[in-house]
Amino acid sequence: MYKAGNASVLGLVLGAEDFSDFLTRSKVASRVAQHDQELIEEMQVKLAEIQDTKDSIEADKIDLEGTKSQQDAKRVQLAGQLADTQDQIQDIEALEQDYLANKAAIDKQMEEVQAEVDAIYAKIKSEGEYEGGIMLWPVEGYETVTSDYGWRFGGTDFHTGIDIARLNAKGEGIYGKPIRAAADGTVAFTQTTFTPGRGYGIYLIIDHGGGISTLYGHTCGLNVKLGDKVKRGQTIAFVGSTGWSTGPHLHFEVRVNGAYTSPWPYLQ
Structure with a gap:
């Protein structure tokens, strides 16, 4: 009934054979309309939840990309520090070798x-x-x-x-x-x-x-x-x-x- 929309509800009411049938059909139509509204609201809630989940996933993705960038930067920094330390050792060894020689x-x-x-x-x-x-x-x-x-x-x-x-x-x-x-x-x-x-x-x-x-x-x-x-x-x-x-x-x-x-x- 929900898929049929307002036209189906209207057809249900207008198809009444007498006043008593009309009242019965009106009640049914009202319940159908209420049910449809509840379905719409439920779907809106679910759509909102899906959107929240999507936003959360996107945020996690951005965090992961940021973390990876930070890790890459840290790796580069540590590699630079290691190279600098090796250079220091070489300088000290060169000075010592020159002195001892x-x-x-x-x-x-x-x-x-x-x-x-x-x-x-x-x-x-x-x-x-x-x-x-x-x-x-x-x-x-x-x-x-x-x-x-x-x-x-x-x-x-x-x-x-x-x-x-x-x-x-x-x-x-x-x-x-x-x-x-x-x-x-x-x-x-x-x-x-x-x-x-x-x-x-x-x-x-x-x-x-x-x-x-x-x-x-x-x-x-x-x-x-x-x-x-x-x-x-x-x-x-x-x-x-x-x-x-x-x-x-x-x-x-x-x-x-x-x-x-x-x-x-x-x-x-």
């Missing part, structure tokens, strides 16, 4: 360089008190330390600072990136020429007062000159690979009255 000559050269640096520090007259507090990390966004402060190469060489290198979170290399002053101070020394494979290359020293100073080595160029007053965070140089270096990095030192010390208490 030329240990006598390099030790002699390093002694000469340290003597030169000690002589430079002896001439630096630290002014005022150190009020810098915790120092600023010198290369923003680059947190990988490829060579820490202390003994290395199996206890055969003492590293007087930390080497900051490699990539940032965007995968950008460190070469040419700005080097920031770790604290307020005065540029106490600059070295703008260098001998390839020797010493700190192009570097500078900043006096922060109270006998505290910082050294920034292997730069590709300076952004300040001797005697300049600098502020914490100011760009003072750019990361390079000058002097005794196997790749772009910043050699960062903290010294107290000219004697090297671990930078970590000043950076953390």
